[in-house]
Amino acid sequence: MTTMNRRDALRLLGLSTFGVAALAACAPDATGGAATGDAAAKTFGFTSWSLNEAAQKAAVQAIVDAYAATNKVKIATASFPYNEYLNQVVLKLRGNQLTGAVQVDVAWLGALAAMGKLRDLGAQASAGGYTDVALSSGKFDGRQLGLPWTTGSIGLIANTELLTKAGVDGMPTTIDEFEAALGKVAKLGGGVVPYAAATKAAQLKDIFPWMQTFGSPLLSGDQVTIGDEPSVAAVEWYKKLYDAKLIAPDVDRFDARALFSQGKAAFYDDAIIARGVVASQSPDKALVQKMAPLSRPVLKAGDTPQALLWGHVIAVVEGEGADAAAEFARFATSDTATVADFFQKVQLPPTTTAGLADPKVAGDSFTTEWTEKITKTATANPFWRYAADAQIESAVAEQVQAVLVGNSSAKDALAKAAEAVEGLQK
Amino acid sequence: MTVTLPRPATLPRERVRRRLRPDQARSRVAAWIAVAVIGLFGMFPVYWLIVTAFTPDDRVFSFPPSLFPSRITLDHFADLAKNEQLFGYLVNSVIVSVITAVLSVVVSAYMAYAFSKFRYRGRKSLMHLVLASQMFPQALLLVTLYAVFSAVGLLGSYTAMILSFTTFTLPLCVWMLKGIFDTVPGSLMEAAAIDGASRWRTLHTIVLPLAAPGLVAAGLFAFVRAWNDFIFALTLSSPERQTLPPGLVHTYLGEFQTAWPDLMAASFVVSLPVIAAFMFLQRYLVGGLTAGAVKG
Structure with a gap:
């Protein structure tokens, strides 16, 4: 067996330090640089963990397909497991490998907002008819960085x-x-x-x-x-x-x-x-x-x-296809027929006043009771x-x-x- | 000259078995109990995996849990057979793991031979540099490798996964094989040189065949490392190139729910190739792992 003396150990320590320094030098910076790409492009990505979850993937894919067909846009979908989702999205944002719309858990919005790559969706939010509590779930530092998809x-x-x-x-x-x-x-x-x-x-x-x-x-x-x-x-x-x-x-x-x-x-x-x-x-x-x-x-x-407060929002990354992605986010979260149909399939409550009033949603006593007794006074974790x-x-x-x-x-x-x-x- | 001695006639069992002293008997019983407890500790998770795979969904969370399922079902295995996506993950895992194993063995064999049999300036530093690469936190390597593969356009490819897995397997393979090459007597190679064999030929026709158990052990180590990797496979691959660990997580672990019986059925099935490989190559593995441990 090769034995290691003190000199070898010191040598190893020195090489390790050098290696770590070299790796750190190679690593991307915290933000990954400014957004690039044509914001007006008609091709954009949609990253969502729901796209691969058995209970929801068909319903989410249906929304994507319907929007792409109606609006003549191309949507490239991607998915990561929920437990690894935030890490993967952060890594890909840093590497400028992620564009378009991104499903985000309301608890993660702060972490992603800190990267400075999300678009302010205030214009879409004001036209969406969302409830106040739902809108609050997508706000960060006064900016509307996510459109509420489901709020509970x-x-x-x-x-x-x-x-x-x-x-x-x-x-x-x-x-x-x-x-x-x-x-x-x-x-x-x-x-x-x-x-x-x-x-x-x-x-x-x-x-x-x-x-x-x-x-x-x-x-x-x-x-x-x-x-x-x-x-x-x-x-x-x-x-x-x-x-x-x-x-x-x-x-x-x-x-x-x-x-x-x-x-x-x-x-x-x-x-x-x-x-x-x-x-x-x-x-x-x-x-x-x-x-x-x-x-x-x-x-x-x-x-x-x-x-x-608990829920999901759709955020949009500045860069390639951001304009079309923002419109897709508005459609997916606020089109009444779409959100009511989505609720019927996956039981996730909508976020708009019209969506909540739709008979498909309002007729579900468990959901209305939940909204009235719990969600109404729910607040975000500070x-x-x-x-x-x-x-x-x-x-x-x-x-x-x-x-x-x-x-x-x-x-x-x-x-x-x-x-x-x-x-x-x- | 070889002399073959006559084998002694086999004695009846009763005569061979010696009566143990009470203290010897007690130590033997204690040893067996220890082995049984350790075995139980090691095998219980496997047993539970199998039981869960055969348990109907509405019984999985029965409280208190039952060691023996009152009803069993093959539904989860049937669902597995219908899931074409999982077959794709399996194929990707086989491709990536086999290539990683072969690449690791080939590269580490030459590196280890160079470290073991050549004397040159900086040899020890290089050896320690190889070992030092094992000491980096994986998260640091992941971020860096991601940036590098992204820059050269390899993200989402088999190549990215194979290169990253090989990065982790090489150091241990090199040190393992170096230990084995150290035990090959220099006189053997000198004899080959006197007979006119080049260094290249000596390595391939004399040293490598002698080190076969070590090569198998190194290959198995690399194979298993690549087969089991989750985070690098998830981050560096595309959906089409995803291997089994991230594929299974993606398929069965959700935001709200985990399909435990299906996950256990899939885990059981996908572990079979590795179990088969270990059973088939077990004797090489044990020999290979211990071959370089002691210098003769």
Whole structure:
């Protein structure tokens, strides 16, 4: 075997440093340069993760095909898996390999906006008839960088059958009522988790709406308020539920859905698409009829229920085909017949007043109830505006988890979380 | 001269088996228990993969989970057979992995031979430079390779994937083969030279055949590395050139839902070629990985 002495080790270290420096020198710059190409071109790209998702791809492709045929344009489609989507889009934007329209999760808009390559779609937005809450999901720093394609929220869903069995009358509206309801459900036994709340670090960002419920704004201007009295009270309350086994350890969104679909959870947090997912996973074909959205319980009667805004927007990259791509984005998100048909196929609520009023949408009681009870007061996560939003959420989640497992007090943990978040605000 | 000794007559089993002392018996039982526990630990995920692949959709999330499915279905395998896109991913994976393996073995064999048998200025530095390339974070390499392939118009091609995979496999292959070449006695090559063989001929007719197990091990390592890669294959390929790992993720993992039974069925089927290759080449692999470990 070849052995390595100290001189060899130093040589290796030197070469590694040189190599890293050389690689860094070869890497593209942060922005990838200015937009190029003919903005008036009739050929443009459309990048969307939905184009390859079994439940949605046919419906999305139909919109693309219909628009291309009617408007005599050529649309080159591309797709990446959802979990890798943001990284791939960022990389391709930096390498100037991506043009045209791009589907974007509302949580990612800030990260993409920071690259300075997205077109302001204010003109299309004002002609689209979008609802105010929907428009807000595509705004960044006062500019309309995305046209809302679907706007919903992450809210609470209940299994009404379990609540009835447990003797819970009506939906809880305050924290106290909610706790009492959880206590009654816990007495059912049989492995039922009263509230399948997120307790895994990967999903613990779900605690943000609870912190807001207790009165913390999370962010005031650029001042991080995590660690203030209300946020500490929220985490202590969460810990109380955890210790009382009213919420279960090691649960993320996928686990919560699995528990709920098996009739083993009375409440959990999810987006409006929960109905379709639960239906496909549950052996109880009638479970969908037993699902009911409810406003997040408030600290005291009269408070505004908190919910996290959720949805997709279509953004447009400046450069080749940007004009036609902007018109396509407007059509796909606001043409009433198109959005109503899309809703019928994939159950994602539209974003325009006319779309929501269409009989196909308005006739769906689950969607209208959801919109009225949850989406109406939903707000964006204030940290989305930072490019390091994902790291910010992780930093807070890790500290909350430390509280849940008893490694830290809520006050100390949130102080550490706030410090970490402040370091990530750029 | 070779003398062949008569083989002793086979003794009946009962007579061969020696009675173990209690402490020996206890250690043997403990060893078997340890092997069983480690085996269970290693094989359980594979077992769970197979069970999930045969479980109907509405039973996959049964709580509490069941070790043995109460109902089984072949639907997920039937769906797999109907999915032509997956066959395309499979073909791409085979093309990319086989070429990467061959390229890695050919290039690393010559590099390793040069490092092992020639003496020249800067040899050690070059060897360490090869090793140093293993120490870069993959994300850094990905961004840089993306920029380079984009500049030369190779993005979305097989070539981009093969070159990037070979970049990662070469260092280990070179060091592995160098260790093996080091064990080939210099006298053997001197004898070949005295008989008039050129260095080229010595390498191809004497050294490489002796290093065959190492070449197979290096090839398998490169093949598996290319077969399993996800992030480079996703980033550098086009939809038509996508290999199995990103293809499977793309097909079965969605924003809202993961089609676990279908994903497990597909994973089970696509791992079969690798399992077959390992079974067929196992003896070379073990020999090749250990051949350069000790100098004689």
